[in-house]
Amino acid sequence: MDDFVFARVVHVLSVVLWIGGVAMVTLVLLPVLKQMASPKEAMVFFSNFRRRFAAQARLTTLLVGLSGFYMTFILDAWHRFIQWQYWWMHTMVLIWLLFTFMLFIAEPKSRKQTKTPLPQNITAQTFLDIQRKHLGLLILSLITIAGAVAGSHGWLIPGG
Numbered sequence: 001m002d003d004f005v006f007a008r009v010v011h012v013l014s015v016v017l018w019i020g021g022v023a024m025v026t027l028v029l030l031p032v033l034k035q036m037a038s039p040k041e042a043m044v045f046f047s048n049f050r051r052r053f054a055a056q057a058r059l060t061t062l063l064v065g066l067s068g069f070y071m072t073f074i075l076d077a078w079h080r081f082i083q084w085q086y087w088w089m090h091t092m093v094l095i096w097l098l099f100t101f102m103l104f105i106a107e108p109k110s111r112k113q114t115k116t117p118l119p120q121n122i123t124a125q126t127f128l129d130i131q132r133k134h135l136g137l138l139i140l141s142l143i144t145i146a147g148a149v150a151g152s153h154g155w156l157i158p159g160g
C-alpha cells in the first residue's frame with residue numbers, strides 16, 4: 001500500500017470515529033439527557049461523557065489533520081484553496097479548526113473549572129441549546145463528507 005493510500009485510509013477511519021461520535025451525541029445522547037428528571041444529574045453525566053469522548057476526539061482530530069495535510073502535500077493541491085469548486089477542502093479545514101479549538105483549548109479550560117459547583121439554572125432548555133450547536137456542526141460535517149467523497153472521486157461542479 002503506498003503512502004498516499006495509507007494516509008487516505010487513516011483519514012477516513014479517523015473521520016468515521018470522530019464524526020460518528022458527534023452524530024451519536026447529537027442524535028441519541030442529548031435527546032435522552034433532555035428528558036431526564038434531574039437536569040443537574042444529566043449535566044454531571046454529560047460532562048463525564050464529554051471528557052472521555054474529547055480524549056478520543058483529540059487523537060482522531062490530530063490524525064485527520066496530519067493525514068489531510070500530508071495528502072494535500074503529496075497531491076500538491078494547495079491551489080484548490082483558491083478554487084471554489086473545491087469548497088469541501090475549505091469546509092474540511094474549517095471544521096478541523098473549529099474542533100481543534102474546542103478540543104485543545106476550550107475543553108481543557110472548562111475541565112479546570114469543574115471544581116466550581118454546577119450553575120443552578122440547568123434545565124432541559126440547556127440541553128436543547130447544546131443539541132442545536134451540535135446539530136449545526138454535524139450538518140456541516142455531513143455536507144463536507146458528502147462533498148469530499150464526491151469531489152475526490154472526480155464529481156466536481158463544472159467551470160471555474
Ligand code: HEM
Binds near residue numbers: 015092093146150152
Ligand atoms: C486539516 C484538515 C483537512 C485537510 C487538509 C484535508 C485534506 C484532504 C485531502 C487532500 C483529501 C483527498 C482529496 C483527493 O483525493 O482529491 C481528503 C479527503 C477526504 N476528507 Fe479531508 N481534510 C481535512 C479534514 C477533514 C475533515 C474534518 C473531514 C470530515 C468532516 C474530512 C473528510 C474527508 C473525506 C470524507 C475525504 C474523502 C475520502 C475518500 O472518499 O477517499 N477531512 N481530505
